Amino acid sequence: MRLIKFLWIFFLLIFSEFIYAANQTASVDVVTTIPVSCQFSNISPQIIISENGGLSTGSFTLNCNKNFELQLSSKSLKDGDVLTSVKTVNGEKLNTIVKVNFIGNSYELDEVKQIRVLDPSSSELGTISINLANPIHATTPAGVYQDVLYLDATF
Template structure:
C-alpha cells in the first residue's frame, strides 16, 4: 500500500507537476509596393492617308495599373477652323477629319485639354481614324503633307 501511494504521488507530480507552458508572440510586417505604371504600345507606324478622302485607322493600346486620363492632339490643329490638317513643307494645308475612340466606344476628342478618364488596371485599345475632308483634285498642290498625332497619358 505504501508503494502504491508512492507510485501514485510520483505519477501525479510528473503529470500534474510544476511544469508550466509559456507563450511568446511577435509580428513580422509584410509589405509590397507596386509603383504606378502606364505604357503606350503603338505598332501602327506611319499611317498613309488615302488621297480619295476615304477613312483609314490605326490602333494602339494603353496599359495602366492605375486610373489614368488620356488626351490627344495633332501638330497641325488650327483654331481658325477648329480642324486638323496635313501640312506640306511649302506651308500648304489639307483639312482632315480625325477622331479617336476608346474602350466601350468612348470618344476621345482632339485637343481636349482635360482628356478623358479611364479606370485602368487593364489593357485598353484606342483607334484613331483620319480622312481628308475633300479628296485630292488635279489642282491640289504637289508635295508631301504631314502631321503628327500625339497621345498623352497622365496617371
C-alpha cells in the same frame, strides 16, 4: 510519509516552470509597393491617309494600373490651327477628320481632348481613323503632307 509528500510538493514547485509551456507571439509586417505605371504598346508607326477620301486607320494599346487621363492632340492643333490638317514643308495644307475610339467612346479631334479613365482594365485598345475633310482635285499642289498625333497619358 509527510516528509515524502513534502519533498514531492517541494520538487513540483521547483521544477513547475518546466512543466507548464509558455507561449509567446510576435508579428512581422509584410509590405510591397507596386509603382504606378502606364505603357503604350502596339502603336501604329504611321497612318497613310488615302488620297481618294477613304478612311485610314491605326491603333494603339495602353496599359495602366491606376486611374489616368489620356490627352489627344496633334501638331496642327498645337500650332494653332482650328482643325486638324496635314501640311507640306511649303505650308500647303489639307484639312483632316481625325476620330479616336477609346474605351467604347468615339472622340473627334477638333480640339485638344482630355479623356479621364477612372477604372482602367489591364489593357485598353484604341483605334484612330483619319480621312481628308475634302476630296483632292487635279489642282491640289503635289507634295508630302504630314501631321503628328500626340497621345499623352498622365496618372
